[in-house]
Amino acid sequence: MTIHELYAYLCVRDARAAIDFYTRAFGARELFRLTEPSGRVGHAEMDFGGHTLMLSEEYPELGVRSPEGLGASPVTLHLHVDDADALIARVVAAGGTLNRAPQDHFYGERSGTVRDPFGHRWLIGHAIESVTPEEMQRRYTALFSAASVGQA
Template sequence: MIHELFAYLCVSDAGRAIDFYARAFGATEKFRLTEPEGRIGHAELDFGGVTVMLSDEYPEYGIQGPQGEQSPPVTIHLHVDDADAVVASALAAGASLERAVRDEFYGERGGVVRDPFGHRWNIGHSIEELSPEEMQRRYTELMLQPAAEAP
């Protein structure tokens, strides 16, 4: 039986990442385990009641964060009260904008940022409650649009 699911991020500078996540998203550090040389082997951050774990890179064990401009295979979704404000906060803290905040077909207003460590964050808030059938109808309609017209 599964009891919890945690995102576990690997970054090139965990100390700097902890500072960034505090400034960008209001995360608070729960604790960290640091090697004598300073490398952070494990840290836990509280994102409004949700724990995100992170560590420095350990290339000697094949543990590495996103590399260069390569798109990460996972996107983290933050469901917030005000996507515009949280995206602005992330940008002010050093994130880069991948997609400006806008109203989406699935009933959220949201945008996408990339943190300075290469991780992608989809930040959104609910603007309307939709049934799965209505979301599918809107998605189908969107996918039938020519690429130049799609948002």
């Protein structure tokens, strides 16, 4: 078996508002949408610079709930971009909420976290250095060793 593609498929309460937000915040472009006669959006696809994001509205009768319907989201979408600081500022200006300001991290990335108005969490980052897995582990271990010293 060969996997050809992997798509993020989000559930939102208001697909029209989400499509508008993702267009303004991320510069995404709507490819198409399928709308029921009732007005509920059953499926939409958006182009994020050559990467497809799919979304639909809630279908509680099928167990399909949005973060708003669940009261939380266990999933984070991670975008690698040219300038994390600029995109995070753009997302916040469009109505997103800043959860963690951009900062440099031990794993060679500058990143921060925002939440969109529909409850989805986005980790937005860009590379600042190339770090091997072994070096990442060394830094990770040191980070937690230093944290445990501070708790003593």
